[in-house]
Amino acid sequence: MAQSGRPPASIRIDGVTKTFDGQVKAVDDVTLDIEAGEFFSLLGPSGCGKTTTLRLIAGFETADAGRIVVGGQDITDLPVHKRDMGMVFQSYALFPHRTVAENVAFGLRMRGLPKAEIAERVAAALKQVALDGYEARRPSQLSGGQQQRVALARAIVIRPAVLLCDEPLGALDRKLRQSMQFELKQLQKELGVTLVFVTHDQEEALAMSDRIAVMNAGKVEQVGAPSEIYDRPRTRFVADFIGEINLFEGAWSGGRFVTGKDRTLPAVTNGARSGTGIIAVRPEKTRLVGEIDGALGGRIETANFLGGQVLYRVVTDEGRAVLAKEQNVGTSSRKVGDRVGVAWMPSDAVSLEA
Amino acid sequence: MxxxxxxxxxxxxxxxxxxxxxxxxxxxxxxxxxxxxxxxxxxxxxxxxxLRWFEKFFANEDFMRSLWLSLRVAAMVLVLSTVLGAMCALALARGRLPGAGILTAFFMSPLMLPAILTGLALFQVLLLSGVGRPVWGLVMGHTLVAVPYVLRTTLAVLANFDTRVEEAASSLGASPVRVFFEVTLPLIRPGVIAGGIFAFIVSFDQFPISLFLVLPKGETLPVVLFNYMKFDLDGAIAAASMVSIVMALSVVLLLERVIGLKAYVKL
Incomplete structure (x- = not known):
């Protein structure tokens, strides 16, 4: 085996379906193209099928229908142990009866490599995750963060073309999680490995990923770069799941988006759009203005000080709540109870599919 | 407070x-x-x-023959019941068998029957089938009541087993057979060994079943002691008891030392 890592592999998931107990479609006709060397996240609430999708790639589950192709090779029917993928679990899944060094050496031993090479690569991998010196410890003697780093070293030491991570940071506390996010991203770049990352934490996915697939009820709702997913959500589910957002239901008529009692909201109307629709506006894309034409008039109900920003909850005259975020520039004199208008640029309003 | x-x-x-x-x-x-x-x-x-009672015990041919037989039978029962019990436990815990609960109760049932009934039943089956009373019949009888111990302790370990550890091993390139020997077996070993220790002791001091399944001049130590006590009640009985206790204790300590339970206590 060469000293340098293998080139990363692309993953194509083609129309894959997985049903459990003949009842629930955990994964429903999912098609995804993951590029080689990409940090790709599967994001969604629990039960959306993201973990099952990952387990299908790993080979722990077999698909009822569809194909999985990795690096040009159809691996749909290949058993797990021949797939050559690194896997990191939320529960770490270290071998409790083995030392740190033995844990990391496991995959190399299974490949029958000479002892000297194993020792060398284990040392290098432990160094990569900053755990050199811990070789003789047992997993039970390590903290959660250290255990997850051992699991990471164990997965990357085999130089997989694909690294699969199932909520790897989910069991860590917030501060540790943030530093591990950074480390993992850094490591992925260094190794140039294709990384598929399962998480329910949207901030984590936005911060780390090259691209994200948002999943819901076994289906992929949208695939895109973090900024696309955030700024241009395509469906109501994606808009709602990622961050805070204001949704307005209404209808397109005569080149305007109309909601409630004939109130026109700012939105770009490309062409002859008609029928009912939903538009979505992020709180930070809104501005609080005076009560002017084209703004939604209302009264400030609550003002939450977030440090760098202030989040206002404005109840409009129609009785709907709208969130508006303003930068804390230190000059705002708005108080709860003040009458304001909420406005936004038409281009910042996103039209959603139903 | x-x-x-x-x-x-x-x-x-x-x-x-x-x-x-x-x-x-x-x-x-x-x-x-x-x-x-x-x-x-x-x-x-x-x-x-x-120490004269110990001398008498060790000089007595019947005692020595039966002690040796008891040790051999117990050793065979230990091996058989750990293999059978561990396999049963794995099948019941992992096999997704229909009616696994009923099967578990069935395998545990020898513990609920009076051993004397089990002994009598085995005696009749062996005689009726013309097999007689070979040593392997005795081993079988003991194994029957020893397996539930191994089954119980192994199932307890399997109940807390994180199967992701096995998945991790297979993702690292271990075939199913290697996963079993590299990961599953070492992790269930404490349960299997604990059950095996019980199995050894259950066999070594087994009386009711042995009573039916031994031949004259082919009795196990508890049977010989029982027969001896019918006529003599001297210190040799007490000495024999002491030897039995020490034997059983040393097997437990030996197993603990050689195979080591401590390293696995904290899973």
Whole structure:
């Protein structure tokens, strides 16, 4: 085996379906193209099928229908142990009866490599995750963060073309999680490995990923770069799941988006759009203005000080709540109870599919 | 809350434990005293210290033959019941068998029947089928009542088993067979060994089943001791008991030492 890592592999998931107990479609006709060397996240609430999708790639589950192709090779029917993928679990899944060094050496031993090479690569991998010196410890003697780093070293030491991570940071506390996010991203770049990352934490996915697939009820709702997913959500589910957002239901008529009692909201109307629709506006894309034409008039109900920003909850005259975020520039004199208008640029309003 | 209540609780705790320990260990102490007492009948208080009963025990051909047989049978039962019990446990815990609960109860049932019935039933089956009473019949009978111990302890370990550890191993390139020997087996070993220790002891001091399944001049130690006691009640019985206790204890300690349970206690 060469000293340098293998080139990363692309993953194509083609129309894959997985049903459990003949009842629930955990994964429903999912098609995804993951590029080689990409940090790709599967994001969604629990039960959306993201973990099952990952387990299908790993080979722990077999698909009822569809194909999985990795690096040009159809691996749909290949058993797990021949797939050559690194896997990191939320529960770490270290071998409790083995030392740190033995844990990391496991995959190399299974490949029958000479002892000297194993020792060398284990040392290098432990160094990569900053755990050199811990070789003789047992997993039970390590903290959660250290255990997850051992699991990471164990997965990357085999130089997989694909690294699969199932909520790897989910069991860590917030501060540790943030530093591990950074480390993992850094490591992925260094190794140039294709990384598929399962998480329910949207901030984590936005911060780390090259691209994200948002999943819901076994289906992929949208695939895109973090900024696309955030700024241009395509469906109501994606808009709602990622961050805070204001949704307005209404209808397109005569080149305007109309909601409630004939109130026109700012939105770009490309062409002859008609029928009912939903538009979505992020709180930070809104501005609080005076009560002017084209703004939604209302009264400030609550003002939450977030440090760098202030989040206002404005109840409009129609009785709907709208969130508006303003930068804390230190000059705002708005108080709860003040009458304001909420406005936004038409281009910042996103039209959603139903 | 107060230190006083804590003290009262602690006193109760130690008293109860002391009582249990005394209750369990006092008979053994009495046997030890009798084994060393020189009078030819069992008496109290002891009048001296002697090893003559041990000499008598070790010089007696019947005792020696039966001790050797008991050890061999117990060793075979240990091996058989750990293999069978562990395999049963794996099948029941992992096999997604229909009616696994009923099967578990079925495999545990020898513990619920009086052993004397099991012995009688085996005796009749063996005789009726014309097999007679070979040693392997005895081993079978003992294994029947020993397997539930291994099954129970192994199932307990499997209930807390994180199967992701096995998945991690297979993702690292281990074939199913290697996953079993590299990961599954080492992790269930404490349960299997604990069950095996029980199995050895259950066989070594098994009486009711053995009573039906042994041949004259082919008895196990408990049967020989029982027969001996019908006519003689001297210190040799006590000495034999001491030897049995020491044997059983050394097997437990040996297994613990060689295979080691401590390293796995904290899973």
């Amino acid at each position: 107060s230190a006083r209540r804590l003290d009262a609780g602690r006193v109760a705790y130690y008293t109860l434990n002391g009582a249990i320990l005394t209750f369990l260990l006092l008979p053994l102490a009495i046997v030890a005293v009798f084994a060393l007492n020189p009078t030819p009948y069992i008496s109290f208080p002891p009048v001296g210290v002697t």
